[in-house]
Amino acid sequence: MATYALRRIIQAIPILFGISILIFLIVQLAPGSPIDRFRNPRVSPEQLAAINRLYGLDRPLFEQYIHWITAYVQIWRVDAWGYSFIDGQPVLTKVGNRLPATLLLMSVSLIVTIVVSIPIGILAAIRQYSLTDKIITTFATIGYAIPSFLLGIYILYFGAVVLYGWTGFGFPLFGRQTLGGDGNPADLAYHLVLPVLSLSVQTIAGFSRYLRAAMLDVMRQDYVRTARAKGASGRRVVGRHALRNALIPLITLIGLSIPSLIAGAVITETIFSYPGIGDLTITAIIGNDYPTIYATAMLVGIFVIMGNLIADILYGVVDPRIKY
Amino acid sequence: MQSADLRTTPGTIPLPTDYDEVDLVPVRTYWQLVRQRFLRHRLAVIALVTLSILIAIAIVIPTLTGDQYQKSNLALIDGGPRLAAPLGYDDIGRNVFLRLVKATQTSLIIGFAAVAIIAGIGALVGSLAGYFGGWVDNLLMRVVDVVLSLPYLFLILLIVAFFGIRDIRVIVIAIGIAGWTTAARLVRGEFLQLREMDFVAAAKALGAGPRRIIVRHMLPGAMAPLVVASSLGVADAIIGESALSFLGFGIAPPQVSLGQMLQGYRDYFYSNPELIFYPGVVLIVIVLCASFLGDGLRDALDPRQRVES
Numbered sequence: 001m002a003t004y005a006l007r008r009i010i011q012a013i014p015i016l017f018g019i020s021i022l023i024f025l026i027v028q029l030a031p032g033s034p035i036d037r038f039r040n041p042r043v044s045p046e047q048l049a050a051i052n053r054l055y056g057l058d059r060p061l062f063e064q065y066i067h068w069i070t071a072y073v074q075i076w077r078v079d080a081w082g083y084s085f086i087d088g089q090p091v092l093t094k095v096g097n098r099l100p101a102t103l104l105l106m107s108v109s110l111i112v113t114i115v116v117s118i119p120i121g122i123l124a125a126i127r128q129y130s131l132t133d134k135i136i137t138t139f140a141t142i143g144y145a146i147p148s149f150l151l152g153i154y155i156l157y158f159g160a161v162v163l164y165g166w167t168g169f170g171f172p173l174f175g176r177q178t179l180g181g182d183g184n185p186a187d188l189a190y191h192l193v194l195p196v197l198s199l200s201v202q203t204i205a206g207f208s209r210y211l212r213a214a215m216l217d218v219m220r221q222d223y224v225r226t227a228r229a230k231g232a233s234g235r236r237v238v239g240r241h242a243l244r245n246a247l248i249p250l251i252t253l254i255g256l257s258i259p260s261l262i263a264g265a266v267i268t269e270t271i272f273s274y275p276g277i278g279d280l281t282i283t284a285i286i287g288n289d290y291p292t293i294y295a296t297a298m299l300v301g302i303f304v305i306m307g308n309l310i311a312d313i314l315y316g317v318v319d320p321r322i323k324y
Numbered sequence: 325m326q327s328a329d330l331r332t333t334p335g336t337i338p339l340p341t342d343y344d345e346v347d348l349v350p351v352r353t354y355w356q357l358v359r360q361r362f363l364r365h366r367l368a369v370i371a372l373v374t375l376s377i378l379i380a381i382a383i384v385i386p387t388l389t390g391d392q393y394q395k396s397n398l399a400l401i402d403g404g405p406r407l408a409a410p411l412g413y414d415d416i417g418r419n420v421f422l423r424l425v426k427a428t429q430t431s432l433i434i435g436f437a438a439v440a441i442i443a444g445i446g447a448l449v450g451s452l453a454g455y456f457g458g459w460v461d462n463l464l465m466r467v468v469d470v471v472l473s474l475p476y477l478f479l480i481l482l483i484v485a486f487f488g489i490r491d492i493r494v495i496v497i498a499i500g501i502a503g504w505t506t507a508a509r510l511v512r513g514e515f516l517q518l519r520e521m522d523f524v525a526a527a528k529a530l531g532a533g534p535r536r537i538i539v540r541h542m543l544p545g546a547m548a549p550l551v552v553a554s555s556l557g558v559a560d561a562i563i564g565e566s567a568l569s570f571l572g573f574g575i576a577p578p579q580v581s582l583g584q585m586l587q588g589y590r591d592y593f594y595s596n597p598e599l600i601f602y603p604g605v606v607l608i609v610i611v612l613c614a615s616f617l618g619d620g621l622r623d624a625l626d627p628r629q630r631v632e633s
Contacts, residue, residue, distance in 0.1 A: 018470035030486030
């Protein structure tokens with residue numbers, strides 16, 4: 001087990017390097033340069049060349065890459081990820097300030113997804129082809145097909161505007177907390193409702209479709225029939241024998257859903273002006289803030305790799321049939 | 325004869341002795357079977373019809389009306405629906421219906437163009453990896469892993485952001501670069517199976533080179549998954565473009581796409597909420613149709629599936 005975990009971690013390292021090379025190449029191949037922002041009639045070519053040298057852009061590509069990647073891993077240094085072009089703050093600090101909000105958003109969404117989709121999936125499976133099943137399956141198909149940004153706008157519209165118009169109570173249009181708030185949990189939760197909702201619908205649809213299929217598969221297994229034959233109650237068969245086995249692949253599913261959660265977070269944070277990593281990335285892209293874009297892109301890659309890694313290892317821990 | 329003996333054996337199906345009595349099952353070609361299986365898939369047929377109608381509208385109306393969709397008529401700001409403008413006019417007096425149709429056209433063009441790139445790269449990478457195996461396969465699949473490690477939308481965003489030009493071609497290329505991985509994996513999987521087939525060995529024995537074997541002998545066999553992946557890819561590409569335009573990095577005005585319309589109209593939540601629903605509904609319809617079509621094609625193109633008549 002430990003050797004397997006170690007092997008998986010070692011396998012992940014080249015992929016991380018691959019991601020860093022990919023990001024580096026995208027930036028290098030694209031027209032435009034980080035110093036374009038200094039170009040204006042009052043800046044002489046000599047000054048531009050000096051800036052170019054200052055940023056190390058006159059060095060060979062390979063050297064630039066090595067320089068960047070060796071600096072990037074030294075996260076104990078505050079300047080490891082460079083300084084933002086927008087406000088001159090260390091990127092590491094900026095990312096550090098934004099990360100908790102995104103992690104909160106993503107983890108709450110994941111919990112909501114799991115809590116909601118498990119009962120839905122079971123219900124659809126044990127009543128296969130019933131009206132309930134058909135309603136659930138239809139909603140799951142539609143929920144899965146609706147693009148997340150579309151859902152986000154509609155949720156914002158109904159949750160903040162329409163709801164307020166009808167009841168005089170509405171959820172906030174933007175932000176992580178009330179302006180000048182001191183981070184009290186009730187206020188944070190109040191601001192989290194709509195973003196979490198818009199981030200969860202698609203994953204709930206995906207998870208419940210998957211769980212339905214997994215449950216149907218497990219319910220046909222011999223050991224479930226044996227349990228039935230022994231006279232175990234329906235509840236016991238479903239809860240103890242079927243569900244436990246159907247839930248194992250859920251771990252992989254959670255790992256695989258991390259990329260879509262991150263992409264969803266970029267959109268959700270933009271729609272709800274939620275100050276997280278996604279919002280930071282979009283702002284950085286608008287402002288041609290190269291160091292910040294590098295940093296967040298790498299961070300997203302690391303998140304995805306870590307998610308897959310943890311899912312793979314946990315899968316082995318939970319499912320005793322897996323041998324390494 | 326022999327069949328007479330069989331007939332007396334209990335438990336076997338009696339074989340007809342006189343073959344004239346048998347209703348001959350007409351021989352059906354692969355494509356006839358495909359059509360039959362596809363027509364059986366009711367949702368897929370509905371999706372195909374809907375999509376065809378949408379495409380027809382998106383071709384005909386913009387051709388007839390030209391750049392009318394860009395024109396704003398200040399006298400008609402927030403004007404109600406009428407024959408010339410079934411969906412009324414927007415906040416600066418533009419014809420919402422014409423904009424919507426033009427946006428649909430843009431989105432469809434981007435969807436299909438991007439999928440052409442996706443299918444092309446996917447077929448190339450997948451067939452090379454699957455045919456040659458070994459280190460070629462290993463290297464190409466690691467590239468796939470790397471590309472998959474960055475979320476689809478995020479990757480498109482990065483590419484478009486660094487190119488800095490808000491142009492249809494750049495967006496199409498970005499979506500193509502971000503989206504080819506699934507197609508490549510599917511083609512590779514198919515090639516790994518096909519590689520072991522006798523007809524490939526036969527072609528090799530006849531002296532065919534790798535290029536000929538891949539293109540003429542094996543690629544047709546890997547067509548089915550490629551078509552299905554492409555059909556689903558259209559939906560992904562259109563969503564990708566809309567999300568991009570919605571975030572402000574997509575099609576630039578005065579051009580219009582569904583996502584960009586949404587972005588432009590989201591500021592009129594309070595005064596004109598219906599404006600955010602028109603592009604949304606069209607988008608959902610296109611996406612649902614493309615995914616139903618993909619499901620139908622998957623069932624129809626699978627030669628292992630039988631049609632019971």
